[in-house]
């Protein structure tokens with residue numbers, strides 16, 4: 001499977017989840033000592049992270065960064081240890097995303113939204129990471145109730161339903177690397193191919209049938225199919 005070509009300080013984001021899936025966590029939290037205070041973590045998350053991230057348990061709805069429930073739902077479902085997720089979140093807080101630039105297939109550069117490093121520090125960072133790890137993705141992917149709010153706007157569905165968190169698509173400004181780079185699949189992605197994939201999922205991709213309506217699946221398939229390789 002082809003990977004997107006990423007340059008920049010660090011290709012963080014969902015690449016981190018892929019790492020987790022490969023079983024390569026770091027030892028960041030374990031070495032810190034002390035018991036994390038998740039209620040402090042929750043407060044700090046709401047104040048410092050929620051503007052950019054959706055996290056159901058914290059009631060935040062930011063859309064600049066990935067939806068953290070969707071980002072971790074697959075890992076939770078597959079039974080990864082909470083401590084692995086905690087380490088991953090801590091690394092992300094410490095490193096941020098740097099300046100991420102993606103080459104699209106037609107060799108244009110796209111600057112991606114970035115996450116600054118060290119928004120919270122020291123014990124506070126550990127508390128936030130422990131809090132996120134204790135709640136993110138526990139309820140699975142975003143509930144069907146909130147899926148309904150995306151209507152039949154394909155671009156909104158692509159972002160909100162978590163496609164963006166897992167897939168690179170230049171037209172959507174997304175850089176996910178859990179699934180294939182959709183721009184690279186290009187003309188293979190007919191409306192029929194995409195809508196089938198969205199219905200049944202496969203591998204680490206969840207099935208969306210029953211979560212997204214038939215009209216929404218059609219809308220996001222049309223959006224992807226008409227966007228691939230463009231921009």
Ligand code: HEC
Pocket residue numbers: 011012013014015016017045048049050051052053064065066068071088089092093096097100112113114115116119120128129132165175
């Ligand atoms: C200014 C917006 C912004 C803020 C504030 C922010 N983030 Fe992020 N975050 C992002 C963006 C954008 C990405 C995707 C970066 C990338 O692709 O490398 C990201 C990625 C992540 C990821 C990786 C998710 C994945 O899909 O692998 C985690 C975890 C995360 N942020 C947690 C946090 C936490 C915890 C805080 C608060 C301390 C925070 N973020 C604050 C914008 C933000």
Ligand code: HEC
Pocket residue numbers: 070074157158161162163164165166167178179180182185189193194197198201202203204205206208220221224
């Ligand atoms: C948790 C991560 C994840 C999410 C969320 C996700 N995908 Fe995927 N997607 C994948 C993976 C992994 C594959 C590769 C599956 C395989 O190889 O069987 C994939 C494959 C695909 C393909 C390729 C089909 C082909 O014929 O090669 C398309 C198109 C696609 N996804 C579109 C979407 C859309 C649209 C959404 C949102 C409605 C979405 N994905 C949500 C991970 C994800």
